[in-house]
Amino acid sequence: MQLILRDQFIWEFTRIGKIPAIYKSLCYNDTNFANKACATTNTANVISMTLFPTFLTPNLVNEENYQLKKINHRNFSGAGVAITNPESVEAFLSKNLKTQIRKNLRRTISRLEESFNISYVYYYGSITQETFEFLLNHLKNLLEKRFGQKNMVNNFLSKWNNNVNGLFELINKKKASLFVVYDEAKPISISVNRHFENTMLFSECNGYDLDYSKFGLGHLDNYLLVKWCIENKYSFLDLGNGVVEYKKRWCNVYYDFEYHVYYKKKSLSAKVIASIEVNKIKMKNLIKQYKVDAFFKSIKDAIKSPSAPSKQTNISFSVNVIDGLSTYDETKLKKLNINLPETAPIRQPIYDYLYLNKIHIDNIIIYDVMDKLNTFLFQSPKETLEIILTHED
Helix, strand or coil: CCCEEEEECHHHHHHHCCCCCCEEEEEECCEEEECCCCCCCCCCCEEEEEEEECCCEEEECCHHHEEEEEEEEEEEEEEEEECCCCCCHHHHHHHHCCHHHHHHHHHHHHHHHHHCCEEEEEECCCCCHHHHHHHHHHHHHHHHHHHHHHCCCCHHHHCHHHHHCCHHHHHHCCCEEEEEEEECCEEEEEEEEEEECCCEEEEEEEEECHHHHHHCHHHHHHHHHHHHHHHCCCCEEEEEECCCHHHHCCCCEEEEEEEEEEEECCCHHHHHHHHHHHHHHHHHHHHHHCCHHHHHHHHHHHHHCCCCCCCCCEEEEEEEEECCHHHCCHHHEEEECCCCHHHHHHHHHHHHHHHHHCCCHHHCEEEEECCCCCEEEEECCCCEEEEEEEEEC
């Protein structure tokens, strides 16, 4: 007989919809999900399950034989959106979002669609290998740029191979999806999502183009997730671990993660083993409380990467209104396509201008001033502007 069985719940449950064999079912509100792969009986004296979310209720196989002890995970909590029979997306937003957030969302969508040729594509149940690889490569680049600029570690990016392994097959089996916002053929926002039993959507990762930061793509992504859930009759959208400000604006469910330690009621040895397991968990929580684990991790990272961080070149810019193209020698002006690599440093100020002035990108012309380094012009229907870049080490 096995003395102790240890398992971790959330990873396989959210990624492939697998319910551990120790459970005969899980319950979310009034919905019961039977486990087709459950064990006929649990034989271990002690079962220790980690990272179990409190929005679910477990039904253990032969539960009547076990006593349960629950302990909260220190520094782990999550947030989500419960969707209860809304008449429409607008009805849901009116009920659950503050007035100012709804106004900002409407502005985000209208300004984005006024300024660019925007389309929304949901890859769920069908995606080609070519499109999948293109989007995954683009998502990786977006995350590297965004979190590299912040000098922060992104969990999805740091475990990239594990997170994308099998994702192509899961999308085509309707167990995962990619939601993409396109500007013409360019993806500017990509979210990776996992699906459970046509009831729950787990938002795993979102990457967006920083050049469009003025347009609030993070809120747009949440809107698209909620909209899809409502249209497809999903009852829960999970925005994952971490309760940060942008989630609070959308979420109406907050939950914890727990350790569940089950031990056989009639076994003295099981009680002793469970007591040791519970004390080990409490010690782990104490270490997290005083951030001892973070201290040792920082030392470990420093040993692995002893070299000094590389210096990054920061680019700043100034934007000035000028008296038309006649200010410059027009023979020295070269028209540019906004999507060319050389225009990358000036996209953000141009896109910010489009947002503020409600102008479509097709109605502006961009020039490189060939006899002046790092100087660009762009004409809008309203005025002509000059952009001068400055590189700072």
